[in-house]
Amino acid sequence: MSKEKRRVPKLRFPGFTEDWEQRKFKDIAFKRGKISEADLPYVEFEDINSGIGTLNKNISQKVGHKKGLLFEAGDVLFGKLRPYLQNWLLCQFAGIAVGDFWVLQPQNVSSAFLYYLIQSEAYQSVANISSGTKMPRSSWPLVSETLFSIPKYKEANMIGEFFLLIDRTITLHQRKLNNLKLKKKALLQKLFPKNEERYPELRFPGFTDAWEQRKLNDFGIATGGTSIESEFVDGGTYKVINIGSYSEESVYNDQGLRVNKTDKTKSRILNKYDLTMILNDKTASGNIIGRVLLIDQDNTYVYNQRTERIEVDTKDFLPMFLYHMLNAPEQRKYIVKASQGNTQIYVNWSTISNIDYMIPQLLLEQEKIANLFSLINKDITLHQRKLDHLQLQKKALLQQMFV
Numbered sequence: 001m002s003k004e005k006r007r008v009p010k011l012r013f014p015g016f017t018e019d020w021e022q023r024k025f026k027d028i029a030f031k032r033g034k035i036s037e038a039d040l041p042y043v044e045f046e047d048i049n050s051g052i053g054t055l056n057k058n059i060s061q062k063v064g065h066k067k068g069l070l071f072e073a074g075d076v077l078f079g080k081l082r083p084y085l086q087n088w089l090l091c092q093f094a095g096i097a098v099g100d101f102w103v104l105q106p107q108n109v110s111s112a113f114l115y116y117l118i119q120s121e122a123y124q125s126v127a128n129i130s131s132g133t134k135m136p137r138s139s140w141p142l143v144s145e146t147l148f149s150i151p152k153y154k155e156a157n158m159i160g161e162f163f164l165l166i167d168r169t170i171t172l173h174q175r176k177l178n179n180l181k182l183k184k185k186a187l188l189q190k191l192f193p194k195n196e197e198r199y200p201e202l203r204f205p206g207f208t209d210a211w212e213q214r215k216l217n218d219f220g221i222a223t224g225g226t227s228i229e230s231e232f233v234d235g236g237t238y239k240v241i242n243i244g245s246y247s248e249e250s251v252y253n254d255q256g257l258r259v260n261k262t263d264k265t266k267s268r269i270l271n272k273y274d275l276t277m278i279l280n281d282k283t284a285s286g287n288i289i290g291r292v293l294l295i296d297q298d299n300t301y302v303y304n305q306r307t308e309r310i311e312v313d314t315k316d317f318l319p320m321f322l323y324h325m326l327n328a329p330e331q332r333k334y335i336v337k338a339s340q341g342n343t344q345i346y347v348n349w350s351t352i353s354n355i356d357y358m359i360p361q362l363l364l365e366q367e368k369i370a371n372l373f374s375l376i377n378k379d380i381t382l383h384q385r386k387l388d389h390l391q392l393q394k395k396a397l398l399q400q401m402f403v
Helices: 111-117 121-127 140-145 153-191 319-327 329-337 363-401
Strands: 021-024 029-032 040-043 068-071 076-079 088-090 095-097 101-106 147-150 212-215 220-224 238-241 275-278 292-294 301-303 307-312 356-359
Touching: 029 068, 040 068, 068 101, 076 111, 088 111, 101 111, 111 153, 121 140, 121 147, 153 329, 153 363, 275 319, 292 319, 307 319, 319 329, 319 356, 319 363
Parallel strands: 040 095, 238 301
Antiparallel strands: 021 147, 029 101, 068 095, 076 088, 076 101, 212 356, 220 307, 275 292, 275 307
């Protein structure tokens, strides 16, 4: 006779050894259903940072007479529409949930434990068995009757408090990251002249000369890419710069595309300090088109079609400065403005090569600006890595501390 498998998590706090009890979800979470139009703050899907469970705006300012489900402090909101979007919130105030939410009131478990239970793999696997194709929704009859393993109240409370601490740490790092990005955005606006002005609002000490007007085509020798898809091979030597290689952070996104050096690709091998600019955008939003990558190594990358290579004239221009300047929103808007198309927008190099930019005449001023933004980018990357690591840790712990 086989021994019954114990219902215990892989990782738990010292002093707890008992098996967890199986209970139906409806016995640990009461689904509120009171409709209200009270003069209270209201929460919609768009207000929640999905997968994180924080609010992206000050909800206290969103007070009106919208109809929705009344919730109280300590309740848990779960977005039943497209549950894979992971719209969840641990409520810190009373308000109205507008949209396809379940308002869950904890029963014999702490609010925090219930909040993290719905983030666990056990709950998500059931909640994502949804009905409907275009507008899938979680099924309450299914979820409510599903058995979940639940510890005694003391252990459950400790688990909830532990994950709240992790989330507070994640929120702190996210706030630091957001502040760095805001600082960078403000400096980009101040350290580059606006609307063809010849002087920026903010300068490093010792620089007083007017900036000069130069065309995009002046920055170096430009060569358009051609299709090299036929050369793609597994395990190739060179990384491919493709339309998907550009990100909104203007850093290289490795799609895993590779080529070897052949007659077709050898003229597309890039040198260190080359710039590449993407001339297409897969969406109409324009968030990618015109973005620039700075090549950081010789003999490592090749570029595909719809990318323009710029071999920078380093006598007059610092590649790192051009990289930061061309990716600045105030400068990139000229590329976006010149774009054509609907579902996918594009620009032609012949059209944008005559766009005028204001450039410091002295390489030393270019260098100081470039070094400042490179330092800020390093800080942003460091905080993003810390944040990513914390989120991965949380995910791993959710798998180990719930049954």
